[in-house]
Amino acid sequence: MATGYDVIVLGLGGMGSAAADHLAARGARVLGLERFGPVHDRGSSHGGSRITRQSYFEGPDYVPLLLRAYELYARLEREADREVALLCGGLMIGHPDSLTVSGSLRSATAFDLPHELLDAKEIRARFPTLAPSDDEVALHESRAGLLRPEATVAAQLKLATAAGADLRFNEPVTAWEALPGGRGVRVTTAEGTYTGGHLVVSPGAWAPEQLADLGVPFTIERQIMYWFEPDGGTGPYRPDRHPVYIWEDPAGVQVYGFPAIDGPGGGAKVAFFRKGTVCTPETIDRTVHPREVAEMAAAAGARLPTLPGRFLRAVTCMYTTTPDEHFVIAPHPAHEAVTVACGFSGHGFKFVPVVGEILADLALTGSTAHPIELFRPGRLGGR
């Protein structure tokens, strides 16, 4: 049995690699265990881009965490010497009373965040690729933009390793237990058994398997990201001209998209927000079917007239969704020596480094100064 770790981290995707980075930076002896290789496309942290924004329609409670996440993303870029964020601006579009617009405005107002409100005419004039109807408006946030998930995870793994973390890949955890009497944890893989003072469980879509005793009804959803080559090329979609956007229709369906960040042949990425089908990591259908491409093409084309253009490719990914779509970040209610981070419900990536900071706080001191009350598993009827 290998001993001597202060903290073991189960899962080195977005959240787990952030935890390993922050823990190792504080001098903890860290073991990280990951089912797949470093930076993979089997979980929830791949696909080239994620939207980041501060005027958060999901609720003002998230804003303090976002302000800190922005600082920590800047620190990550500096210390790992790697670009992970591109703040090209963002538009939250819909009718004035849509959640996307009104919720974003609520957070912007509550925290005095820089923003502008644009009517349909102003949207069309400033962003000619977008064709809102006359009764649609947008909240424009210049500090919104995108994050590169693979580069973020790679940077966090690099910093964690440089600070002495022992990171092991292609080594799935098969069992873990909290030892009686507050004596830490024991973690088992095919390669061996490890003990540590504390365990951070950040398993992404494997939460139902790894955290069954939490009692939270997670839903794993298959999601699809699509890339299309716009008619006339990607020139107008260059990130120095084009924002990220989330666009809500009167039925509440949200389409989101990105500037063209992969060069002239790479196309522009679009997707539906929260319109997935239930799956498991084992049963997910990785094939994207022609009827799905047609549905996305129609939705994109209705909003951006130079889309869909030519379909290039599509990739699947998984959300781990809680019933209220808020996260689960907390000490494990049944095990003092275990901290959990899961249920990021399709909007967690922009929080990655601040979640790492919170997990390091909880694992090393048992508490955090960050506001995480909203993320208690007990709110969902679990323990």
Ligand SMILES: Cc1cc2nc3c(=O)[nH]c(=O)nc-3n(C[C@H](O)[C@H](O)[C@H](O)COP(=O)(O)OP(=O)(O)OC[C@H]3O[C@@H](n4cnc5c(N)ncnc54)[C@H](O)[C@@H]3O)c2cc1C
């Ligand atoms: C299509 C899509 C679009 C999204 N868009 C956005 C967006 O625009 N903005 C935003 O903020 N968020 C977005 N999200 C959400 C965000 O990407 C996720 O919330 C985030 O990536 C979740 O990170 P995670 O660490 O929980 O999961 P992951 O990154 O999947 O990490 C979990 C890790 O645990 C490992 N693991 C599991 N079980 C074991 C085991 N037994 N032993 C060892 N390792 C194990 C897995 O292999 C995996 O590497 C999107 C998600 C998807 C799928």
